[in-house]
Amino acid sequence: MILYFSGTGNCLAIARQIAERLNNASAEGTPKEEVVSMYDAVGRDLTSQKLIGLVYPTYYFNPPAPVCELVERLSISPEAYVFIVIPCGAQTGNAVWAVERILRRKGISVDYCHKVRVPDCSAIGFGRNPNEQSWKFSRFASRVEKIASDIKARRRAHHYGAWGLAGWLCALPFMRRKTQPLLQPAVETDKCIGCGTCVRICPQANIRLTDVAEGTQKAVIGEQCAQCLSCVHFCPQQAIAINHKPSPADHQYHHPQVRLKDMLRR
Ligand SMILES: Cc1cc2nc3c(=O)[nH]c(=O)nc-3n(C[C@H](O)[C@H](O)[C@H](O)COP(=O)(O)O)c2cc1C
Structure with missing residues (x-):
């Protein structure tokens, strides 16, 4: 089972691509790997799963806060082969170690992890157009192919890139x-x-x-924002700004293989 947390679809696309490759390569009759949102996996008994994948983004050189809370609540067998695949715009920093620490406390070790560089969904905030980042997609497919073949072979390795003092400070x-x-x-x-x-x-x-007036409603964002930016990038009216900067349609980003209906909460 591959569990994901995703705001703009990169993690969902990666989770699906890995599952597809594993399922295509699996012998007839063997159960297929499911792709499930981390939110939906909490409360399910996952202890019979022999393979658990976690695919979540890097936020501020860390895991997104909800990912830590959700991983804490997952019930995974210590016998399972556990992997982490972590997309990032540039650098993962502490994003793998923080989740590894949570799992280790639960008696679970991470067997494999790999980072994948992707178009950065926070690019609006930094004033760059994510559409210009197409070069990252050209390497995306081959990277995911390699990761899936490593996982299929149940390899044990950690590839998430070195990060120096600057990354640690960030x-x-x-x-x-x-x-x-x-x-x-x-x-x-x-x-x-x-x-x-x-x-x-x-x-x-x-x-x-x-309700703001008779028959008129407006969206209001509460206090539990994970800053996944899904609201910003999928808003059909481009009505959600980041740090007071508007988000025009040509700056909105989501992974091209992921549609709005794939991202809606169940
Ligand atoms: C709030 C926020 C913080 C981010 N911080 C980092 C970061 O520290 N390092 C990095 O390389 N990428 C960072 N990114 C980029 C994301 O890791 C990247 O866009 C990821 O693919 C998003 O996954 P998703 O499309 O599944 O939501 C950040 C993105 C957001 C929204």
């Missing part, structure tokens, strides 16, 4: 507190038409519609 909670406001989404009420796309897509169920 992962400190102090740095996260400083940089987090730069990627804070906020609804631009004049553009919002109250369609509810953001309400249904937010993995944290942190957005609601509120």
